[in-house]
Amino acid sequence: MKHQFDFLIIGGGVAGMSYALKVANSGKGTVALICKTTLDEANTVKAQGGIAAVTNLSVDNFEKHIHDTMVAGDYISDPVAVDFVVRNAPGAIDDLLKWGVNFDKCDDGSFDLHREGGHSEFRILHHADDTGFEIQRALMEAVRANEHITVLEHHFAVELITQHNLGMDVQRTTPNIECYGAYILNPVSGEVDTYLSRVTLMATGGTGAVYATTSNPNVATGDGIAMVYRAKGTIANMEFVQFHPTVLYNPAETHPAYLITEAMRGYGAVLRLPTGEEFMQKYDSRLSLAPRDIVARAIDQEMKIHGLNHVCLDVTHKDAEQTKKHFPHIYEKCLSIGVDITKDLIPVCPSAHYMCGGIKVDLHGESSIHRLYAVGECSCTGLHGGNRLASNSLIEAVVYAKSAAQHAIETIDNYQFNESVPEWDAVGMLTNEEKVLITQSVKEVGDVMSNYMGIVRSNLRLKRALRRLDLLYEETEGLFKRVKATRDICELRNMINVAYLIARQAQERKESRGLHYSLDYPWHAYDKKNLNKK
Numbered sequence: 001m002k003h004q005f006d007f008l009i010i011g012g013g014v015a016g017m018s019y020a021l022k023v024a025n026s027g028k029g030t031v032a033l034i035c036k037t038t039l040d041e042a043n044t045v046k047a048q049g050g051i052a053a054v055t056n057l058s059v060d061n062f063e064k065h066i067h068d069t070m071v072a073g074d075y076i077s078d079p080v081a082v083d084f085v086v087r088n089a090p091g092a093i094d095d096l097l098k099w100g101v102n103f104d105k106c107d108d109g110s111f112d113l114h115r116e117g118g119h120s121e122f123r124i125l126h127h128a129d130d131t132g133f134e135i136q137r138a139l140m141e142a143v144r145a146n147e148h149i150t151v152l153e154h155h156f157a158v159e160l161i162t163q164h165n166l167g168m169d170v171q172r173t174t175p176n177i178e179c180y181g182a183y184i185l186n187p188v189s190g191e192v193d194t195y196l197s198r199v200t201l202m203a204t205g206g207t208g209a210v211y212a213t214t215s216n217p218n219v220a221t222g223d224g225i226a227m228v229y230r231a232k233g234t235i236a237n238m239e240f241v242q243f244h245p246t247v248l249y250n251p252a253e254t255h256p257a258y259l260i261t262e263a264m265r266g267y268g269a270v271l272r273l274p275t276g277e278e279f280m281q282k283y284d285s286r287l288s289l290a291p292r293d294i295v296a297r298a299i300d301q302e303m304k305i306h307g308l309n310h311v312c313l314d315v316t317h318k319d320a321e322q323t324k325k326h327f328p329h330i331y332e333k334c335l336s337i338g339v340d341i342t343k344d345l346i347p348v349c350p351s352a353h354y355m356c357g358g359i360k361v362d363l364h365g366e367s368s369i370h371r372l373y374a375v376g377e378c379s380c381t382g383l384h385g386g387n388r389l390a391s392n393s394l395i396e397a398v399v400y401a402k403s404a405a406q407h408a409i410e411t412i413d414n415y416q417f418n419e420s421v422p423e424w425d426a427v428g429m430l431t432n433e434e435k436v437l438i439t440q441s442v443k444e445v446g447d448v449m450s451n452y453m454g455i456v457r458s459n460l461r462l463k464r465a466l467r468r469l470d471l472l473y474e475e476t477e478g479l480f481k482r483v484k485a486t487r488d489i490c491e492l493r494n495m496i497n498v499a500y501l502i503a504r505q506a507q508e509r510k511e512s513r514g515l516h517y518s519l520d521y522p523w524h525a526y527d528k529k530n531l532n533k534k
Helices: 014-024 062-072 079-098 131-145 223-230 263-267 292-306 320-326 328-336 393-414 432-452 459-482 487-508 525-531
Strands: 002-010 031-035 149-153 156-161 181-185 192-202 241-248 270-272 311-314 346-355 358-360 372-374
Touching: 002 014, 002 181, 002 393, 014 031, 014 131, 014 149, 014 393, 031 192, 062 079, 079 393, 131 149, 131 393, 156 192, 156 223, 156 487, 192 223, 192 393, 223 358, 223 372, 223 487, 241 292, 263 320, 270 292, 292 311, 292 346, 320 328, 372 393, 432 459, 432 487, 459 487
Parallel strands: 002 031, 002 192, 031 149, 192 372
Antiparallel strands: 156 181, 181 192, 241 346, 270 311, 311 346
């Protein structure tokens, strides 16, 4: 079955919904928002800490935020993208407020700003310790109330449609590749339908689910990145996988692991060994407020030195009532496993958290494939460089969603629906035995990535990862050609593609930089010192 929408949006987090709200009232055509589960299961919901923007001009300014972002990104960040996001951040906050987002405020009406690792000033707007949930709530209400937006939940994007589907031999070097829409799996019929569009937005979120333990929801299988890669689009910086230093150590929960927000360290929490001994002084003068890559490596090192499964976060020296007020959800979650954060040390460990790379885009959010945009965690704007500064992700999504929407609105009249696109060629069926194979392969991908592509890497580990991923790829592609398309088999394909890209691009980087740390290319103190002068 064929469907036509002028604007096709794949993904329902803050990026997809804010873009949808921008284009819906433009009068330029119909809008479809594709979500593979429900709108409230997006990765946005898991963002506890907040959203970064310069709003207190009495002490903060754009130059400080730009500098903090460049330092955290290990000077790999694109200065133009950094400047673009930072200067447009206050306007993005205004948009969120108009859409009904409630940020915490002080008694005088000003924003109650937090400070997080890597930030030189208090500039994090938040809603208690569930900021992402609050943003998602407000945007969902606005989207569902907009009669111009068709929301299709439990629909799964299988492949992008390009000239390849018209019989053209499309290679990565082919000029002027165009996107005509996507093939979408219908949950009711079980068939793959054809969705034609004039412009398409990829807003599918992150890749955390390719690791055995992650703070991301299970839906974060890197679908958009994998689809664009298969469509011969440009993918960059995949080696920079951010591990959040502090997720709650609870072996019963690995997908998703419960996040202990960085704002808690900004509030004054201190990292300690289970014995109570501090250790961050050995690694960075900023102690527990060092950027995430430094803290995650420090924790990883201490766990290996002492043979630990976790370290601890100590907030017991702070006022108990204030702690419960600032972090009510964390307090309740920890209490549910027998930890009273006002009296007890919190067991924490690093976990796969955020993809700093992805689909390469320009300042309009447009990818190397014409008529195809990418916004949010699946995109690589250049903002994050080698390591994302805390709370820069949500603001990046809103800023680039607005830019992509404006560009799409201005150019959409240049494009027509491509009526010659063929429908999906459906073959095969899935047996219970094959479902077991898929489940096992998903587990293997997680084990390979966590064992060989974690916080610390080496050339030997990368080679082993690629060899095992090559075998998984061959097995899965062979299975995909024989069975009917389902969400399970499609997610597995995407996870293998993404895992391969992480390993391959890590192998190509012959240095330790940002989140990519290799035992074969250790940092030298002199090099690091001089780099930070840039």
